[in-house]
Amino acid sequence: MAKAAAEMKDVTTRESGVVQERESEAVIRPPVDIFEDSEGITLEADMPGVSGDRLNLHVENDSLVVEGEASIDMPEGMEALYADVRATRYRRSFALSSELETDGIEASLRDGVLRVRIPKRAEVRPRRIEVRVE
Amino acid sequence: MFYSLGNSGGGLFDDIMRLNDEMDGAFARWPWPAGIRSVTRGTYPPVNVGSTPEQVDVFMFAAGLDPKTLDISIQKNLLSVAGERKAPVEKDVDYYRKERFDGAFRRVITLPDDVDPEQVDAHYRDGVLQIHVKRRETARPRQIEVK
Numbered sequence: 001m002a003k004a005a006a007e008m009k010d011v012t013t014r015e016s017g018v019v020q021e022r023e024s025e026a027v028i029r030p031p032v033d034i035f036e037d038s039e040g041i042t043l044e045a046d047m048p049g050v051s052g053d054r055l056n057l058h059v060e061n062d063s064l065v066v067e068g069e070a071s072i073d074m075p076e077g078m079e080a081l082y083a084d085v086r087a088t089r090y091r092r093s094f095a096l097s098s099e100l101e102t103d104g105i106e107a108s109l110r111d112g113v114l115r116v117r118i119p120k121r122a123e124v125r126p127r128r129i130e131v132r133v134e
Numbered sequence: 135m136f137y138s139l140g141n142s143g144g145g146l147f148d149d150i151m152r153l154n155d156e157m158d159g160a161f162a163r164w165p166w167p168a169g170i171r172s173v174t175r176g177t178y179p180p181v182n183v184g185s186t187p188e189q190v191d192v193f194m195f196a197a198g199l200d201p202k203t204l205d206i207s208i209q210k211n212l213l214s215v216a217g218e219r220k221a222p223v224e225k226d227v228d229y230y231r232k233e234r235f236d237g238a239f240r241r242v243i244t245l246p247d248d249v250d251p252e253q254v255d256a257h258y259r260d261g262v263l264q265i266h267v268k269r270r271e272t273a274r275p276r277q278i279e280v281k
Binding site for chain 2: 037049078084113
């Protein structure tokens with residue numbers, strides 16, 4: 001309990017602008033859905049508490065890295081009575097493969113759900129071969 | 135110890151990670167007994183409860199929720215939240231992962247005894263449902279002046 005209280009207080013201090021980076025800081029791995037169709041891959045991640053300006057999505061060493069910082073309104077001096085969530089930072093990464101077009105990645109965020117669309121390169125998309133009937 | 139590996143890699147380490155998570159969870163809470171209404175780690179939505187002398191705030195980390203599906207009720211100090219989160223399986227695609235919760239949920243949370251069930255409000259922002267319950271005036275600490 002004391003630990004959880006300290007963590008919730010930690011969020012309060014961070015909101016007031018004191019950002020402390022700790023190497024061992026706990027991170028939340030957001031749950032994801034990943035599915036593929038003929039045009040590309042879609043990834044959806046639950047990141048409640050993250051607003052657009054606190055979301056960081058980038059490609060690094062052929063991996064897609066999803067990061068975000070949750071911010072919630074808490075009155076000053078709040079103590080934790082119960083906490084399922086004991087960290088405010090989300091992070092998860094996914095190795096990409098060469099047939100994916102990283103320059104064409106599109107993402108949107110709504111109600112804490114991140115949706116990322118990774119298109120396949122044009123040359124690997126299945127092509128429909130038309131049969132001319134004469 | 136698998137934390138850093140799993141975070142950068144994913145895939146192979148995921149199951150170990152999950153096990154590790156569960157164990158961390160069990161030990162992190164020791165020696166406090168679990169509340170009788172507490173739920174398994176990973177249950178949707180996770181909940182935090184915080185308090186100050188004036189109020190109690192319940193935070194539900196419920197991304198992608200339609201607030202219209204929510205049914206929030208309070209009876210004395212028992213807060214109950216029910217709702218539905220839709221994350222349906224898409225058609226004509228191949229799934230690699232389906233970790234996000236889909237369906238109806240209900241959570242019951244025991245609040246401190248001195249909350250005032252008449253003074254509750256709730257709002258939903260960036261996937262977090264915040265329920266704000268005031269404590270009764272008489273229960274708040276009072277400063278007694280010495281004359």
